Amino acid sequence: LKVARKLWLNGGVIIRLEDYCGKDRDSIPELFLNNLKTATDWVVKKINVEVLLEYTLDNPENNGLHTVMHFCNLLKVSAVENVRSRAGEGILKIMPYLPVEQRNDAAVELVRALEMEGNRFTEYIPNYLGQMILWLKPVELNELVDDLSEKMKQSNSQLKCLLLKTIGTCIAHYSNYGERFKESQEYLDSRLVKMLSILLSGLGD
DSSP: OHHHHHTTOOHHHHHHHHHHHHHHHHTHHHHHHHHTOTTSOHHHHHHHHHHHHHHHHHSHHHHHHHHHHHHHHHHHHOSOHHHHHHHHHHHHHHGGGSOHHHHHHHHHHHHHHHTOTTOTTGGGSHHHHHHHGGGSOHHHHHHHHHHHHHHHHHSOHHHHHHHHHHHHHHHHTGGGHHHHHOOOHHHHHHHHHHHHHHHHHHHHO
16 A cells, blocks of 8 residues: 555555555454464564554554553564564654653553563663653653662662663653753753763663
C-alpha cells in the first residue's frame, strides 16, 4: 500500500490494498498474542510491530498504554535485534501521546526490567529508557533520577553499567526536555548537575 501510494497508482489499486491492509487491523488482538510466541517468525513480528504502531498512533487514547507495554515486553525478551529496535522505536513514538500518568507506568516497567537477573537482553534497554524518561513530568523525572541514584549505591556492577548507560542516554537527549515542559533554566541545570554527578560516581567507583 505504501509503495502504491508513492507510485501514484490508480485509485482502484489503492482501494483494494487499503481493504487488504484493513484485515490486519481487524485482527489486532491476534497480533499482540502472536508477537509473544516463540514460534512466530521474526519477520512477521517486525511487521506486526509496524501494524500495531500505525494502529496505535491513529487511536492513542484507546490502545496507547497496552501497545507500549507490549513493546516493552518485546524489548525485554525478543531474541532478534531488528524486532527489539523496532519495538523500542515504537515506544518512543507513542510516548508523547500517552497521558502523563501512563508514561510513568511505562518507564517504571523498563526500570524494573533493568534489574532482571540473567536476562541477556537488558543491555538494549537503556538506549530507549533514557529517552522515555524525558517524557515524564518534572516531579516524576526528579523522583526517577533520585531512584536511579540510590540504585547506583546498592547494585551490582552489571546493573550499575545499565543505570549509567540509561543516565548517559538521558543526558545526551536532555536538551529537548525544556521545550516539552517549559521549566526555568535554573531547574534544568540543577537536574543536569544531579545526573552528571551519578555518572561521576560511577567513574569513581
